[in-house]
Amino acid sequence: MSSSSPSRRRTYGSGLVAAATALCLAxxxxxxxxxxxxxxxxxxxxxxxxxxxxxxxxxxxxxxxxxxxxxxxxxxxxxxxxxxxxxxxxxxxxxxxxxxxxxxxxxxxxxxxxxxxxxxxxxxxxxxxxxxxxxxxxxxxxxxxxxxxxxLDVAPQTFYYREDVFEKAGITTPPKTWDEFRTDAEKVKKAVPDARIATFFPDDPSTFEAMAWQAGAQWFKAGTDSWKVGFQDAATNKTAAYWQKMVDDDLVQVAPSFSQQWTASLQKNQTVGYLGA
The missing domain is CATH 3.40.190.10 (Periplasmic binding protein-like II)
Incomplete structure (x- = not known):
């Protein structure tokens, strides 16, 4: 939803991400x-x-x-x-x-x-x-x-974003793929040097877990007589490499989830998007 205020926001959800998020935000x-x-x-x-x-x-x-x-x-x-x-x-x-x-x-x-x-x-x-x-x-x-x-309860993974900042960056529609997400992150940084498209939360595995699942990962499953647990699959490594590159290239903020640091970045217009349920 959006409003007429300068800080108006819109949300965008993906069916694939919604399926994955039933794992962290259900x-x-x-x-x-x-x-x-x-x-x-x-x-x-x-x-x-x-x-x-x-x-x-x-x-x-x-x-x-x-x-x-x-x-x-x-x-x-x-x-x-x-x-x-x-x-x-x-x-x-x-x-x-x-x-x-x-x-x-x-x-x-x-x-x-x-x-x-x-x-x-x-x-x-x-x-x-x-x-x-x-x-x-x-x-x-x-x-x-x-x-x-x-x-009993499932929630879609949703991308909340500042429509006014996206317009300033020349972004007319929200990203539908992770490649588009990175491209838009570059546009946001170029248009508003102090702003970043989103924040990576190193202390909250749930969102990363959802994205790894979306890519095809399955971290644990029941075997014949024991649990099979693994995190070194191709899908998880691909997801980790994507976000590591985003961090290395300074395209996202890095802060503890829902911390004062993260809240301050929203208030100061340094974070203009949020991935969450």
């Missing part, structure tokens, strides 16, 4: 191991316990419960994953009182699978149901040919 729902005894005995509606931390979940649950009488969802808000949520879920699994459904981010799902904290739900996921999700998202919830969860 969450999902996974089934726990508890059974509802009342529902199993046919005494009333099925009751499901659901733990999660996404804002607005309680309102969604309330609306769902009000829409029908067959299933009752009891939602409990917990801290976000790395802020204590994963520890709470793990402890509940060990104690035998895990919730029926809980939130977990895509990168953490393999850990929960390897510890037996989630159930195989493949028999409940029909082809028709799976077709309602992005294939890339379903791939992230399937390990070893088995479906362990359903995608």
């Amino acid at each position: 969450g999902l729902s996974a089934c726990g191991s508890s059974d509802d005894t009342d529902s199993a005995a046919g005494k009333g509606p099925v009751t499901i316990t659901f733990w999660g931390w996404a804002k607005g979940t309680q309102e969604v649950v309330d609306a769902y419960n009000a829409s029908q009488q067959d299933v009752r969802v009891n939602f409990q808000e917990i801290p976000s994953g790395n802020a204590g949520g994963y520890a709470k879920i793990s402890n509940a699994v060990k104690a035998g009182n895990a919730p029926d459904v809980f939130n977990v981010e895509y990168p953490q799902l393999p850990d929960f699978v390897s510890r037996g904290a989630v159930q195989d739900i493949g028999e409940h996921v029909s082809d028709d149901l799976a077709s309602k999700y992005l294939p890339q998202a379903m791939q992230m919830t399937s390990l070893g040919g088995t479906t362990w969860a359903l995608p």
